[in-house]
Amino acid sequence: MGAESEKNHRQAETHVPKPNPVPNPNPNSITEAQFIAWKLRKDDEASAKKAELARKRAEDIAAGLVQMNGRELFEHDPSVFDNTLY
16 A cells, blocks of 8 residues: 555656646737727716716706705806905
8 A cells, every 4th residue: 555655746846737728818809909899888887877977967956956066056156256356
């Protein structure tokens, strides 16, 4: 038994794993043109969503459903922040 286990132990130490036959580990790679098209589409969707949210907020402010924050109030009526009157 001792000789057999020693032989198996030596074989395990000398076993060298074979290199991966697939050179590209990511088979779903995309081209630069595909990436640029995706990025432009994503940016367009994000800007459209942002514009829609801004439009809806402006409508809600005009309807009195939401209060303006400081920046919106200043852009709407800067005279509110004029300290020369005091």
